[in-house]
Amino acid sequence: MIAKLVEAGHEALLAGGCVRDLLLGREPKDYDVATDAHPERVADLFRRTEMVGAKFGVVIVWVMGRQVEVATFRSDGRYTDGRHPDSVTFGDQRADAARRDFTINGMFLDVASGTIIDHVGGREDLDQNLLRAIGEPRERFVEDHLRMLRAVRFAARLGFEIESRTMSAIQEESHLLSSISPERVREELKLILCDASRGRGWRLMQDAGLCDYLVRGLSFDPLTAELVVKRLEDAPENTGFSLALALVLRDQPSGNIGIICKSLTCSNAEVRKISWLLRQLDRAKQPDDLELADVKMMMADEGFRDLLDLLHAELVSLRLPMVAFDELTRWSSSIPPEEVAPPPFVRGEDLMDQNVPQGPIYAELLDRLYREQLNGTLPDKQTSLRRLTDLLSQLG
Numbered sequence: 001m002i003a004k005l006v007e008a009g010h011e012a013l014l015a016g017g018c019v020r021d022l023l024l025g026r027e028p029k030d031y032d033v034a035t036d037a038h039p040e041r042v043a044d045l046f047r048r049t050e051m052v053g054a055k056f057g058v059v060i061v062w063v064m065g066r067q068v069e070v071a072t073f074r075s076d077g078r079y080t081d082g083r084h085p086d087s088v089t090f091g092d093q094r095a096d097a098a099r100r101d102f103t104i105n106g107m108f109l110d111v112a113s114g115t116i117i118d119h120v121g122g123r124e125d126l127d128q129n130l131l132r133a134i135g136e137p138r139e140r141f142v143e144d145h146l147r148m149l150r151a152v153r154f155a156a157r158l159g160f161e162i163e164s165r166t167m168s169a170i171q172e173e174s175h176l177l178s179s180i181s182p183e184r185v186r187e188e189l190k191l192i193l194c195d196a197s198r199g200r201g202w203r204l205m206q207d208a209g210l211c212d213y214l215v216r217g218l219s220f221d222p223l224t225a226e227l228v229v230k231r232l233e234d235a236p237e238n239t240g241f242s243l244a245l246a247l248v249l250r251d252q253p254s255g256n257i258g259i260i261c262k263s264l265t266c267s268n269a270e271v272r273k274i275s276w277l278l279r280q281l282d283r284a285k286q287p288d289d290l291e292l293a294d295v296k297m298m299m300a301d302e303g304f305r306d307l308l309d310l311l312h313a314e315l316v317s318l319r320l321p322m323v324a325f326d327e328l329t330r331w332s333s334s335i336p337p338e339e340v341a342p343p344p345f346v347r348g349e350d351l352m353d354q355n356v357p358q359g360p361i362y363a364e365l366l367d368r369l370y371r372e373q374l375n376g377t378l379p380d381k382q383t384s385l386r387r388l389t390d391l392l393s394q395l396g
Contacts (some may be wrong), residue, residue, distance in 0.1 A: 001046065001063050001070075002033060002111050008045055010037040013093065013108040013117065015071070020104045023116070023126055024158070033061075033070045034096055034108060042070050056088050075099050079143040082179055094119050101140060101147050102154065102166075103132045131155045131162045137169035145176040148210060149188040156192065156201035162208075170208045177213035185214060186264045193244035199233030202248070215263040224251045230317035236309055242270050243306040246277040247313055254278070273303045277310055284311045287327045292335075293374035299332050300341040308332075344370045345384035354392060365391060 005012035012035040018028035035042070039054040042061065050060040057072035073096040076085035089095075093108060100106040103122040109115070116123060120134050131154055133140040133147075141148050148170045155162050162170070177185070192201040205211050206225045211218070220228065231247040239247075245266070249257055257278060261271045280298060283290065284307060298304050312325050346369045351362055368391070369384055378384045 001061060001068060004045060005033075005035050005037055005042075005070075006112070008037070008041075010035050010041070011073075011093070012037070013110055015096075015108050016100065016105050019107045019109045019116070020122070020126065022109065023107075023123070030066075031068055033068060034073055034093065035070060036073050036090075036092070037070075038072055038090060042072075056085070057090060071096075076143070082142075082145045082176065083184070085143075093117065098134060100134055101144070101150065103134055104154070104158075104160075106134050125163075129158070129160045131158070131160045131166065133163070133166045133169065137163075137166045138173060141169055141173045141176065145173070145180050146184055146188060148174065148177060148208065149185070149192070149205075152201055152204045152208065152210065153188060153192050153195075156197040156204055157195055159197070159200075162204065167208060170210070174209040174213055177210055178216075182215070182263055182265045186266075189214065189264070190241050193232070193248070194239065194241055196237045198235065198239070198244060199229050202232050203229045215260055218249075218252065218256075218260050220251075227251065227317050231313040234313045234316045239309065240306070242273045242303070243277070243309060245270075246274050246281075246306070246310055249274065250278065250281070250310075250314065273306075276301060277303055277307055280307055281310055281314060284308075284328055285314070285324050287324050287331065291371070291375055293371040295328070295331055296335060296340050296374045299335065304332070342373070345373055345378060345381040346370075346388055350385065350388065354388065356392065361395070 002012045002014070012033055014031060015034035016032045018031045021028040037045070039051060039057055039059045042059045043049045043051060046061045048062040052058060052060050057074045059070045061068045061070050072090050073092050074088040075091050075095040076099045077087035077089070079085050097106045097108070097119040100120075103120045103125045105122070106118075106120040107122040108117040110117060121132075125132050131151060133151075151162055151166065151170060154160065192198060192205070195201065202211075206220070206229070211220055211225065228248055228250075231250065232244065235243065235247055245261065245264075249260060252260065257275055258271055261274055266274070283294070284298070298307060301307075308325065308329060311328065312322070315322055315325055344366065346366065348362065348366070351365060356362065356365065365388065369378065369388060372378045372387065373384060378387055
């Protein structure tokens with residue numbers, strides 16, 4: 001598609017993150033193109049396009065089933081909402097490079113010649129493993145507050161240091177994070193926490209002063225913040241968002257968990273899973289206090305694998321013996337899958353046949369009988385019904 005723009009008399013270059021990744025020997029997740037062609041011209045040249053951000057000079061072009069973002073060289077006007085420019089002015093590649101976030105994201109690649117075009121010193125910073133804001137750092141973060149989290153994400157993933165003036169500017173403007181929409185914060189936080197570099201990412205957020213502004217009600221003293229880092233570092237590489245948040249929220253008051261999760265626009269399923277993980281963790285740390293039924297009920301939940309990972313990270317971070325983890329793992333691995341959550345022998349209709357009045361007693365009886373079934377003391381339905389008769393006679 002670049003060739004088509006060039007053949008039509010336009011300048012067209014690969015831009016931004018894909019150039020960075022190619023120079024690092026990484027496979028880019030996507031490719032962005034910068035051009036002097038205006039959006040309407042881009043739409044005329046290609047058969048399938050979407051004018052998703054034409055007022056910012058951005059057009060999506062579909063090429064061989066993939067989306068490519070094609071953006072007109074531009075300079076940005078004021079940012080009054082802390083996220084998007086109020087207006088843009090189409091310009092040249094120098095102006096376009098100057099309005100970008102970090103030097104390593106401000107380079108262009110001329111595909112035909114293989115030449116790197118660098119107006120902002122990105123190549124040198126890339127060689128020095130340094131993340132530096134383009135121009136005046138504070139202005140970059142006042143323009144777009146989300147860039148502070150992006151700085152952490154890039155530095156953590158790439159193993160780069162954040163340049164001192166850039167870090168100072170983040171620390172000075174960290175309070176602006178509280179004005180970003182929860183949805184945008186969540187998406188950036190998810191990208192940080194779901195990457196293998198999550199531990200370093202959290203440490204950078206802590207050093208930059210961003211943690212206290214992530215969401216209202218979330219606070220960390222220095223010791224707790226360090227424990228969070230250690231848990232995140234020990235978590236499996238493919239840790240999902242729910243487990244990662246549970247690792248972060250482990251030391252928060254239980255009454256705040258749901259509030260914090262909702263503030264981060266977590267789904268009901270995510271809130272349920274995170275709350276379940278944190279409730280079960282203390283029980284999992286004391287496997288000798290558990291009955292077979294408790295272990296089976298834990299195993300029946302879709303979060304059980306995450307619970308084991310959470311327990312492992314907890315014990316490692318506190319430098320405790322792995323006895324509880326080993327015992328729970330050994331115990332759970334000895335239980336056949338078909339015995340984890342078998343159908344209950346006694347159901348509601350059986351209680352109705354015994355004229356049990358509806359109310360709380362229904363749930364209490366069914367729960368007690370099912371626990372005894374899971375514990376192996378009630379091997380079949382007939383035995384369970386006799387046990388029901390005994391319980392009812394005890395209740396009078």
